[in-house]
Amino acid sequence: MTSLTRLFTAAALAGVFMTGAGVAWAGATLDRINSTKIMKVATAANWPPQSFLGPDNALQGFDIDVATEIGKRLGSKVAFVTPEYGIITAGRWSNRWDISVGSMTPTRERGRVLDFPAVYYYTPYVFAVHKAAAGTKTADLNGKIIGVEAGTTSEDYINRRLTIDAADVPSFTYDVEPGEVKTYGDSMGPLDDLRMGNGVRLNATLSALPTITAAIKNGYPIVQVEGKPAYYEPLAIAVDKGDDAFNGALTRIVEEMKADGTLKQLSEKWYGADLTKVQ
Numbered sequence: 503m504t505s506l507t508r509l510f511t512a513a514a515l516a517g518v519f520m521t522g523a524g525v526a527w528a529g530a531t532l533d534r535i536n537s538t539k540i541m542k543v544a545t546a547a548n549w550p551p552q553s554f555l556g557p558d559n560a561l562q563g564f565d566i567d568v569a570t571e572i573g574k575r576l577g578s579k580v581a582f583v584t585p586e587y588g589i590i591t592a593g594r595w596s597n598r599w600d601i602s603v604g605s606m607t608p609t610r611e612r613g614r615v616l617d618f619p620a621v622y623y624y625t626p627y628v629f630a631v632h633k634a635a636a637g638t639k640t641a642d643l644n645g646k647i648i649g650v651e652a653g654t655t656s657e658d659y660i661n662r663r664l665t666i667d668a669a670d671v672p673s674f675t676y677d678v679e680p681g682e683v684k685t686y687g688d689s690m691g692p693l694d695d696l697r698m699g700n701g702v703r704l705n706a707t708l709s710a711l712p713t714i715t716a717a718i719k720n721g722y723p724i725v726q727v728e729g730k731p732a733y734y735e736p737l738a739i740a741v742d743k744g745d746d747a748f749n750g751a752l753t754r755i756v757e758e759m760k761a762d763g764t765l766k767q768l769s770e771k772w773y774g775a776d777l778t779k780v781q
Contacts, residue, residue, distance in 0.1 A: 529747030531600050539578045542599040543569045547584035548688045550716045551772045552605050564712075564772035568622060569603035571764060572739070575755045586687070588653045591616070595742045601752070602740040605710075607655045610667045618738040619749045620756035621668060623769055623777040626711045626731035627656060629678070630693075632700035633723045640729045645681040646705035649692030652685035655735050656708045666736065672780060674733035693717050696724055708732060712773050734780055 535541045545553045545565050553563040561582050573580040583599050590602050593615025605625070608618035629648075631638045650656040658664040660683050662676045684704065686692050692707035693714075706727065714726055739756065741748055759765045760778060769777045 529745040531741070531745040531748040532751060534597070535576060535578050535600060540581050541569075541573045541576060541578045541601060542581050542583060543573075544583050544585055544590050544595075544599040544602040545569065545604040546587065546688070548690055549605070549713065550690075550720075551712055552710075564768060565603045565605055567768050567772070568739075568759075568765070569601070571759060571768070572601075572603065572752065572755055575758070576751065587651075590740070591653060593742055600741070600748075604740075605737040606740045607666065607735050608668055608738045608740075609655075609658075610665055612740070613667070615743060616740045617743050617749050618740055619752035621736045621738045622756050622759075622765055624671070624734050624736050624780050625777055626734050627659070627708060628711050628714060628731050629706050629708050629727035630696070630714045630717075630724045631706045631727055632696055633725050634700040635705070636725045638706070638727050640677050640727055640732075643678045643680070643706050643727070645679070647682045647684060647701075647703075648678070648680040649684045649686060649695055649704040649707045651689045651692065651709070652687065654689075655733075657683070657685060659732060660708055664733065666733070668736040668738075671736050672734050677732070689713050690717075693722055693724065697722050710735070712777075715773075 545561070547561065548554060549563075551563050553561055553565045556562040566582070569582070570580050585598075587604070590604060591606065591612050606612070606618075608621065629640060629643060648660055650660050655664055655666070659676070660678065660680055684692070689709055692704060692709065695703040696707050711726075711731065714724065718724060739752060741752065756765075765778045766776050769775065
């Protein structure tokens, strides 16, 4: 159990309690899910391998499998929606969806409008360049054009304003002073521009290592910049504020998925490594 997860123990105890007949649900969100047997999940549509459209035009990926398993353990089916990421992080969802399983970092700013019942994995963020610039080191990126997805920790990091409030996360330093930062609506935008050539539109991008790895496997002519990750990002499930019972149920479920090895298996399936803990 991480230190961050322990912070939610009180919510778990308050939100889920046992009776002679089993678990007694309480809270508007849990009541709605228990009644309809459908949990509405907000996630991304173009962020492999976390979540993306497969050949059958259905969503697949790590986050999709995690959300589906959470729904199963709540006794419900899942229905996915894919609003823009900034709309999800803004909170005040007005019941348009019940939960976000979208690899969200639990920052202090987001915590003003959202609750984070549990961190379910950690991912390293790395720089990548066009393969024509193979051998590039982090220091070589100073003064260059860097592309990042807007509204994410990569944008905060490259602009030197990243704050990660979760426990058990390694400290980080700012090692790149970009000449220009370009932002995009999703994680694939910088990669699509970078594949056009070194310096054509971008010199580099900063993104999650699994995203970079998946792009390379899919034929993108890019390589990872030499050196250690820029930072490790804790990723959490998120819910709208105001339903401690739902928070508690989700905390319990994620802890069960860690304890029985389900999260580790899903991580290894999609990433080829156990990202449920910092290596």
